[in-house]
Amino acid sequence: MAALATGKFPMAECVTAGLALVGGGVLVHVPLDHTVLTLYLLWVATLVYRTITGLSRFVAWRYHKPIRVQARVFRPDRLRLGVGFAWAPKHATALRQYRRETGELPLVDAFTPALHAVGASLSRPIHLPAAALGDHLAIQGMTGSGKSVALTSVAVQAVLANRGPVVAIEPKGDPYTLSQILSAAHATGRKLYLFSPLVPEMSAAINPLSTAQDPEEIIARLRPIFDRSRDPFFINTPMRAILLAARLQQRVGDRWRLETLYRDVMDPDARVQLMARYLSALAIPHASQITVESVRDAYRASGMDDELARDAIRWLGIREEYRMETMSNLDTAVVGLLGARWSHLFHGGMSWDDIDHENAVLLVLTHSMQLRDISHKIARLMLQDLMGYLARRQGTARAARVPLTVCIDEVAQVAYPDFLTHVALCRAAGARLVMAWQSMAGLRHTLGDDGVQELLDNIGTVLTMRAANIQNAKDIAEQFTTYQMRMVQGGASQSYQSGKQTTATRRVVHQEVALIDPNWLLKLPTGHGFLARAGTPYKIQVPMLPPADRTAIEFVGYGDLMTLFEEEETDDETPVG
Numbered sequence: 001m002a003a004l005a006t007g008k009f010p011m012a013e014c015v016t017a018g019l020a021l022v023g024g025g026v027l028v029h030v031p032l033d034h035t036v037l038t039l040y041l042l043w044v045a046t047l048v049y050r051t052i053t054g055l056s057r058f059v060a061w062r063y064h065k066p067i068r069v070q071a072r073v074f075r076p077d078r079l080r081l082g083v084g085f086a087w088a089p090k091h092a093t094a095l096r097q098y099r100r101e102t103g104e105l106p107l108v109d110a111f112t113p114a115l116h117a118v119g120a121s122l123s124r125p126i127h128l129p130a131a132a133l134g135d136h137l138a139i140q141g142m143t144g145s146g147k148s149v150a151l152t153s154v155a156v157q158a159v160l161a162n163r164g165p166v167v168a169i170e171p172k173g174d175p176y177t178l179s180q181i182l183s184a185a186h187a188t189g190r191k192l193y194l195f196s197p198l199v200p201e202m203s204a205a206i207n208p209l210s211t212a213q214d215p216e217e218i219i220a221r222l223r224p225i226f227d228r229s230r231d232p233f234f235i236n237t238p239m240r241a242i243l244l245a246a247r248l249q250q251r252v253g254d255r256w257r258l259e260t261l262y263r264d265v266m267d268p269d270a271r272v273q274l275m276a277r278y279l280s281a282l283a284i285p286h287a288s289q290i291t292v293e294s295v296r297d298a299y300r301a302s303g304m305d306d307e308l309a310r311d312a313i314r315w316l317g318i319r320e321e322y323r324m325e326t327m328s329n330l331d332t333a334v335v336g337l338l339g340a341r342w343s344h345l346f347h348g349g350m351s352w353d354d355i356d357h358e359n360a361v362l363l364v365l366t367h368s369m370q371l372r373d374i375s376h377k378i379a380r381l382m383l384q385d386l387m388g389y390l391a392r393r394q395g396t397a398r399a400a401r402v403p404l405t406v407c408i409d410e411v412a413q414v415a416y417p418d419f420l421t422h423v424a425l426c427r428a429a430g431a432r433l434v435m436a437w438q439s440m441a442g443l444r445h446t447l448g449d450d451g452v453q454e455l456l457d458n459i460g461t462v463l464t465m466r467a468a469n470i471q472n473a474k475d476i477a478e479q480f481t482t483y484q485m486r487m488v489q490g491g492a493s494q495s496y497q498s499g500k501q502t503t504a505t506r507r508v509v510h511q512e513v514a515l516i517d518p519n520w521l522l523k524l525p526t527g528h529g530f531l532a533r534a535g536t537p538y539k540i541q542v543p544m545l546p547p548a549d550r551t552a553i554e555f556v557g558y559g560d561l562m563t564l565f566e567e568e569e570t571d572d573e574t575p576v577g
Contacts (some may be wrong), residue, residue, distance in 0.1 A: 076161035078127045084540035085122040089483040094118045133432035135460025142468035146527040150542045151436045152177045158405040159184040166361045168407040171379045173367035191360040197342035207348035208381035209256045211388030215246035221384045224416040225377045226333045238330040241265045252277045336374030352389035379414040387422040390429040399430030407434040412442030440475040465529040473518035484510045
């Protein structure tokens with residue numbers, strides 16, 4: 001054998017001049033040469049590989065644990081969604097058979113099923129071409145499922161790609177999202193705008209009515225912030241007053257702002273002053289001492305018939321007590337928007353044009369844990385104003401050349417009646433929407449059944465993470481296809497009854513079953529999900545981003561802000577027991 005290893009002994013004379021093989025039941029001797037030995041070694045290596053692979057798949061099936069998928073170097077031409085494999089009927093069948101035999105799903109621990117184990121050996125990076133984001137991406141999952149982490153991962157990749165402006169609307173004010181986007185913006189040298197009412201001294205300011213084109217659009221934007229539980233009369237009456245004030249402001253050249261609209265509706269002196277300015281715009285002279293009577297007399301003396309002036313005069317004549325009673329819902333609507341320490345942030349400063357043409361990053365944090373419903377009002381107004389800008393952007397050369405990525409968390413809380421119309425127009429504006437929500441029920445409450453379906457019809461890629469309840473899981477499972485599963489019913493057995501032999505036979509049937517069972521969606525581990533793209537489902541693990549560069553955050557001046565948000569998150573924790 002030593003001679004063989006050194007190549008000094010003839011190969012054909014080794015091992016009794018051949019290797020015994022069995023072929024067709026006959027023992028034959030095949031002379032060994034280099035080719036045969038190589039093939040034999042390859043055959044042995046294949047057996048070893050298959051054995052190891054089988055053992056690893058068994059271990060993965062029974063003892064699989066979630067892995068922390070570190071984000072790789074991002075490429076600007078594609079979006080890394082995670083690692084996973086195409087989910088096929090064979091995977092669903094394997095899970096169902098295992099559950100039928102054992103009564104449970106394969107577990108990592110007492111609570112976490114290892115759904116990923118059925119195809120763990122096939123896992124590979126799952127990427128989405130950047131251009132496919134033009135068809136929009138949705139992420140749905142309950143609190144703690146990894147939904148916000150997935151949304152943040154997409155936002156960070158858009159920032160790092162540096163191919164267009166990025167707007168992220170995060171109602172919760174999550175420190176993780178803040179730290180990751182701050183770090184990514186610093187790494188690419190991009191200009192960052194932060195909007196946060198809790199830290200007004202560090203926040204950018206923007207007028208949330210800046211892109212409205214007419215008074216009717218002002219009404220459409222403000223209506224969603226009203227208390228819809230009130231009688232419609234107490235919504236429609238303030239709306240008519242705001243519409244009138246908006247028309248008068250437009251005629252005299254004022255810019256629409258929340259503060260001035262509220263003032264001109266609720267302040268008697270401001271209303272009279274606005275009407276006097278409108279008369280001046282109509283070239284109607286009036287007394288230097290401006291009162292309701294002097295303005296009314298001046299208009300009547302002019303002999304002019306102006307519909308807007310006539311409506312304004314009638315409005316001025318309403319008794320103040322009646323006015324205040326019918327306007328009470330307006331006071332409720334603007335609570336937290338006006339008269340707060342952050343109200344000056346709505347006066348304007350930054351514009352959507354600035355963000356777009358500077359390829360800047362805007363992070364909107366509205367802090368729903370602290371501000372509750374006020375947070376949703378702010379986010380809703382900001383989103384509507386952005387959509388107004390996108391309406392102007394569509395069809396332009398920049399829309400075709402430079403994408404604008406918009407990431408929106410908690411969509412069910414910030415959506416508004418015209419949201420679906422705006423989503424349908426985003427592609428023509430070069431906008432790529434990435435939306436996240438907790439449950440279909442929340443969306444239905446805002447958009448209705450038909451609205452939810454219309455929204456899903458406008459989304460090209462959907463990532464589904466753990467569902468909160470069985471009804472929500474069923475709603476999600478219906479979005480995937482079904483398949484014919486081969487099942488065996490009955491079994492082979494014999495028995496004797498009254499001296500007669502009876503035999504039970506097995507029967508093969510095919511049953512239509514869901515490709516993804518709703519019960520699996522209830523038990524997905526954190527960071528796991530099912531992805532649907534172009535009719536193909538994938539089982540996927542979402543990438544966990546590496547820790548943000550705290551030095552970079554300190555360098556750009558947001559270190560104290562991070563500390564504040566982290567302390568707030570700690571304060572919100574409630575010990576159990």
